[in-house]
Amino acid sequence: MIEGLLLIGVLVAMFVGYNIGGSTTGPAFGPAVGAGTISKTVAAALMSVFFFIGAWTIGRRVVDTLGRELVTNPDIFTLPASITVLFFIGLALFVGNVFGVPASTSMTAVGAIAGLGLASNALDWAVMGEIVSWWLVAPVIGFWLSAVIGRYFYAALNKRVALVQTEGPLLTIDRSGLLPVITFGPGTTKREMVGTTIVVSIGCIMAFSSGTSNVANAIAPLVGSGALEMNTGIVIACVAVGIGAFTIARRTLDTLGNDITALPLTAAIVVATVSAILVISLSAIGIPASFVVIATMSIIGLGWGRATRTMRASRESISDQAGDARVTVGSLAADTEGEELPDIGEEDPEDIPAAADLFNPSTTARVILMQNVVPLISTVGAYLVFRFVPVFGF
Amino acid sequence: MVSRVLVPMDDSEMAAGALRFALSTFPSAAVTVLHVAGGPTSYMGEAMSLAVADDVDGAVAERAEPVFERARAIADDADREITTEVELGSPAKTIINHAEGFDLVVVGSHSSNLASRLLLGNVAETVARNAPVPVTIVR
Numbered sequence: 001m002i003e004g005l006l007l008i009g010v011l012v013a014m015f016v017g018y019n020i021g022g023s024t025t026g027p028a029f030g031p032a033v034g035a036g037t038i039s040k041t042v043a044a045a046l047m048s049v050f051f052f053i054g055a056w057t058i059g060r061r062v063v064d065t066l067g068r069e070l071v072t073n074p075d076i077f078t079l080p081a082s083i084t085v086l087f088f089i090g091l092a093l094f095v096g097n098v099f100g101v102p103a104s105t106s107m108t109a110v111g112a113i114a115g116l117g118l119a120s121n122a123l124d125w126a127v128m129g130e131i132v133s134w135w136l137v138a139p140v141i142g143f144w145l146s147a148v149i150g151r152y153f154y155a156a157l158n159k160r161v162a163l164v165q166t167e168g169p170l171l172t173i174d175r176s177g178l179l180p181v182i183t184f185g186p187g188t189t190k191r192e193m194v195g196t197t198i199v200v201s202i203g204c205i206m207a208f209s210s211g212t213s214n215v216a217n218a219i220a221p222l223v224g225s226g227a228l229e230m231n232t233g234i235v236i237a238c239v240a241v242g243i244g245a246f247t248i249a250r251r252t253l254d255t256l257g258n259d260i261t262a263l264p265l266t267a268a269i270v271v272a273t274v275s276a277i278l279v280i281s282l283s284a285i286g287i288p289a290s291f292v293v294i295a296t297m298s299i300i301g302l303g304w305g306r307a308t309r310t311m312r313a314s315r316e317s318i319s320d321q322a323g324d325a326r327v328t329v330g331s332l333a334a335d336t337e338g339e340e341l342p343d344i345g346e347e348d349p350e351d352i353p354a355a356a357d358l359f360n361p362s363t364t365a366r367v368i369l370m371q372n373v374v375p376l377i378s379t380v381g382a383y384l385v386f387r388f389v390p391v392f393g394f
Numbered sequence: 395m396v397s398r399v400l401v402p403m404d405d406s407e408m409a410a411g412a413l414r415f416a417l418s419t420f421p422s423a424a425v426t427v428l429h430v431a432g433g434p435t436s437y438m439g440e441a442m443s444l445a446v447a448d449d450v451d452g453a454v455a456e457r458a459e460p461v462f463e464r465a466r467a468i469a470d471d472a473d474r475e476i477t478t479e480v481e482l483g484s485p486a487k488t489i490i491n492h493a494e495g496f497d498l499v500v501v502g503s504h505s506s507n508l509a510s511r512l513l514l515g516n517v518a519e520t521v522a523r524n525a526p527v528p529v530t531i532v533r
Contacts, residue, residue: 263443267446
């Protein structure tokens with residue numbers, strides 16, 4: 001009986017992992033696959049490897065937080081309770097994927113476990129408070145960092161990132177000598193090599209960050225209850241994520257409607273870097289991070305920062321347009337010296353405030369509110385189920 | 395006498411229906427199709443893609459082109475000419491601000507998917523309640 005339940009628990013956990021693999025590979029490697037730098041199979045392989053590294057090194061801290069610290073009494077993670085919690089997490093991913101309503105897996109997981117803790121009077125409010133505080137602070141940091149980048153560095157960054165693709169393979173292996181030598185493919189430039197490396201590395205960092213934060217969502221209840229060893233659990237979750245990456249991710253990688261994969265390359269790199277660093281940092285201190293909300297606030301910050309930029313100009317264009325009142329000397333930025341930026345005097349100043357209007361507070365509030373609908377439902381749902389369904393006996 | 399009709403369109407089937415209705419119901423009116431780009435999306439990616447573009451106007455026009463192509467195809471079928479206009483921002487508010495100067499707004503009852511309905515609310519209803527001119531909602 002118990003073993004049968006454990007098998008169901010592992011299967012549900014694998015279903016959660018499978019969905020994580022499917023939904024994370026797209027945002028992480030979408031830009032790289034879209035630009036034709038790597039194939040979907042390579043993307044899936046990189047996803048599996050870096051997710052595992054993230055889960056094995058840092059991810060276990062978040063498993064500890066969710067499985068052992070968030071509740072004062074881990075005994076409440078009976079097998080039926082763990083399976084129910086995982087069911088709510090899986091349901092959230094399902095809703096997100098089917099209806100295109102993004103929901104943070106971590107927030108949903110914390111919500112479901114908090115619902116269980118509330119129903120059984122075992123929720124550690126100090127830990128819960130700490131997690132929720134970070135959920136408020138981290139997106140603000142993401143917004144602010146991205147806004148600074150968008151406002152002051154984006155134009156220069158955009159010039160450098162331009163990803164040039166040449167015909168032929170990126171690298172060729174020369175086997176004519178005694179040892180095979182790897183050389184640049186025909187027409188491969190150094191710049192192309194650097195651009196490609198950056199885009200693929202960013203995907204790897206995102207896969208790593210997903211491992212640090214998301215492995216807990218699949219296995220924390222089972223590890224917390226002692227039904228699974230930590231290391232066994234991590235390996236099982238990573239296998240499931242790998243299966244998801246190699247199967248359903250192929251389809252999510254194709255979905256052009258995905259708001260994140262369709263971003264301009266430079267923007268995708270900025271958002272991915274800022275979000276991944278924040279998620280990894282939070283995971284390192286054991287906090288399950290809400291990648292969806294952090295990434296969204298980073299996107300809004302970047303767009304808003306860029307939309308509210310002051311008119312920038314190179315020194316040459318200042319003298320060219322000395323009589324033009326729109327160019328202010330004060331907007332000269334040291335980092336752009338000598339760089340001829342594409343936006344010199346090209347924009348109608350009226351465009352800029354109009355674009356900034358896209359990110360007004362009520363719109364932003366609405367987007368963030370929508371992303372919190374699913375976690376909220378999982379919290380309330382889990383509470384009601386554990387409180388009133390007599391099977392659980394809390 | 396209805397002589398100037400505004401038809402706000404997104405890429406939904408409902409919007410196409412609104413345009414067909416406007417063209418057939420007002421055979422002699424001048425029909426203007428308005429597309430509002432950069433409205434809120436699940437991750438705000440669309441608004442951001444526009445805002446970071448070097449040429450914001452160009453990027454907005456590019457975003458509106460598929461919608462206008464479809465609108466022109468519908469107009470061709472009805473053997474009519476239409477005017478197209480593109481604006482940036484929150485759909486309902488932009489449509490309401492734009493309605494001044496038209497005799498009637500003809501709008502589809504809802505947009506295509508659940509996410510955008512959650513994000514935008516009911517645009518047709520908001521427009522109907524707040525527009526300075528009469529509004530027809532097409533189902």
